Amino acid sequence: MDRVTSLLKALDLLGILAGHPKGLKAHELASMMNLARTTVLRVLNTLVEYGFVMKQGRCYVATRAFREWAMPQRYGWLKRRYRKLLESIAAQTGELVLLGTLEGTGVVHLDFVAADHAVRVAPAPWTHHNIRHNAIGKLILSQRKDLAEQWLQSEPEFDLELNEVRRSGIAWNREETVSGMVAMAVNGRWAVHSEPKIAVAWPLERFDEKRALEVADWIHERVKFTQKTASTRATS
Helix, strand or coil: CCHHHHHHHHHHHHHHHHCCCCCEEHHHHHHHHCCCHHHHHHHHHHHHHHCCEEEECCEEEECHHHHHHCCCCHHHHHHHHHHHHHHHHHHHHCCEEEEEEEECCEEEEEEEECCCCCCCCCCCCCCEECCCCCHHHHHHHHHCHHHHHHHHCCCHHHHHHHHHHHHHCEEEEECCCCCCEEEEEEECCCCCCCCCEEEEEEEHHHCCHHHHHHHHHHHHHHHHHHHHHHHHHHHC
């Protein structure tokens, strides 16, 4: 199956699953699409890796990440959805907080909240940033091996760094793009590459690694609370 055909089959599968919120089994999907079960499973596994499908028991279900990815004017909607969370993180840390996502093979910042300091950095929104050295970019690369492959052969130490990112859920940019600045990135509401990431940036003179790790834990707990609240509202 060539890449174009695989893409069409993936879109077909997503279309079917979008209409069956309780999910379908692999053999049911294969029957509906008149394809071999092995072919359907190969495409489903790719969609699971992408974060658009998940397996619940024996059924495959379209994820919330997919449904939100398909929202009209997605970037504006994501800004509104994350704004209060960014503001709470900025209030907790007193530092610059950014919201970024994958676009093509780069990172685009969708929004930011800048703390009130005499010296501060205000990034330009909607601009592309290097995915290799950006903290948000590294977090995305840890979830997308296909995008990281171009560096892994020539930079074995980068493979080790990405393995640590996968283990910890935290990515770092230690003055790699801006001299005197350290940035830390963590996952947003869902730990898939298609979901926006959250970064906090410190000038070197205000950076403390122990404090930064505490901030990462605080963000993780805040995100879990936000998810739980959203789920409660959806079922009430």
